[in-house]
Amino acid sequence: MLNKKKEIYILLEKYKKLLKEWEIIKKNIFEFWRIKLTYNSSSIEWNTLTEMETKLVIEDWISIWNKKVVEIYEVKNHAKALDFVVNKSEIINENEITKNIILDIHSLILQWIDDFNAWKYRNTNVRISGSSVILPNHMKIYDLMLDLEKWILNYNWDLIDFASELHLKFVSIHPFIDWNWRVARLLFNLVLLIWWFPIISIKVENREKYLKSLEKAQLTWNIEDYNIFMYDEIIFWLEEIINI
Numbered sequence: 337m338l339n340k341k342k343e344i345y346i347l348l349e350k351y352k353k354l355l356k357e358w359e360i361i362k363k364n365i366f367e368f369w370r371i372k373l374t375y376n377s378s379s380i381e382w383n384t385l386t387e388m389e390t391k392l393v394i395e396d397w398i399s400i401w402n403k404k405v406v407e408i409y410e411v412k413n414h415a416k417a418l419d420f421v422v423n424k425s426e427i428i429n430e431n432e433i434t435k436n437i438i439l440d441i442h443s444l445i446l447q448w449i450d451d452f453n454a455w456k457y458r459n460t461n462v463r464i465s466g467s468s469v470i471l472p473n474h475m476k477i478y479d480l481m482l483d484l485e486k487w488i489l490n491y492n493w494d495l496i497d498f499a500s501e502l503h504l505k506f507v508s509i510h511p512f513i514d515w516n517w518r519v520a521r522l523l524f525n526l527v528l529l530i531w532w533f534p535i536i537s538i539k540v541e542n543r544e545k546y547l548k549s550l551e552k553a554q555l556t557w558n559i560e561d562y563n564i565f566m567y568d569e570i571i572f573w574l575e576e577i578i579n580i
Contacts, residue, residue: 337560340567341496347574352532354578365577366422367395369535374414377521379540383407409449414518417444418535421522425529430498433488433526435481438506441522445515457481458513467547469554471510480509499527500566501559508554528570534577536570 355365375390385393385400385407392398394415399408424437439455446454457477464471472480484505491498503524510516525535538546545565553562 337563337567340564340571344496344567344570344574347571347578348533351534351574351578369537370415370418373418373535373537374411376537376540377518378410378414380538380543381517383410385411406449413445413447413449417441417522420444421526422529425526428530430527430530431489431491435485438519438523442512442515442519445518453513457511460513462510462513467551469551477509477511481511484509495531496570499524500563502527504550504553504559504562507550534573536573538569
């Protein structure tokens with residue numbers, strides 16, 4: 337794992353150097369990866385829009401005639417939430433991610449889909465479909481989120497592990513009635529964006545491997561497979577964007 341982290345930091349420095357030399361294409365790079373993350377993150381949650389359809393909805397405001405309205409809003413809202421995350425990454429450090437920022441991300445994702453449950457923690461118990469993981473009782477959510485906020489404030493170790501562990505801790509709390517996974521992936525990116533990483537998208541074709549590594553980590557707290565999976569996703573996209 338140490339070798340993978342070392343590779344990530346080497347690639348990051350190469351990416352930052354290239355970005356500085358090619359500042360003119362920075363906006364194009366962001367738009368390209370904005371579509372990638374929105375498409376992959378939505379598809380992991382079974383949204384049926386293709387990557388091209390996602391682009392048309394986000395960039396050209398075109399509604400796809402044979403798709404559900406909720407699917408259109410899912411990708412539009414995700415793009416808005418990502419824009420919010422990018423803006424936040426420019427004005428805060430990683431220890432300033434608060435529960436209110438998390439609630440704001442959730443609210444943007446739910447806009448026009450489920451406004452009633454936006455910006456509020458769940459008030460009922462939930463299960464992850466097909467998983468043996470038992471999630472916390474809803475009455476513990478408020479305290480668990482306060483604990484998460486304190487953990488964020490006091491974290492001072494490795495940046496990549498921080499991003500991965502924040503994602504894991506958040507989905508293990510599962511504070512919202514729905515849409516937790518999208519929020520978790522945006523929080524993962526928020527930490528990385530603060531440190532000048534490009535947007536990192538977990539590929540939809542890796543859905544099963546992603547969920548299995550998460551479940552193993554949640555059930556056993558052996559996080560090695562989970563960390564390796566997250567490292568590999570970061571390496572893939574860093575190499576991809578450098579090659580482009």
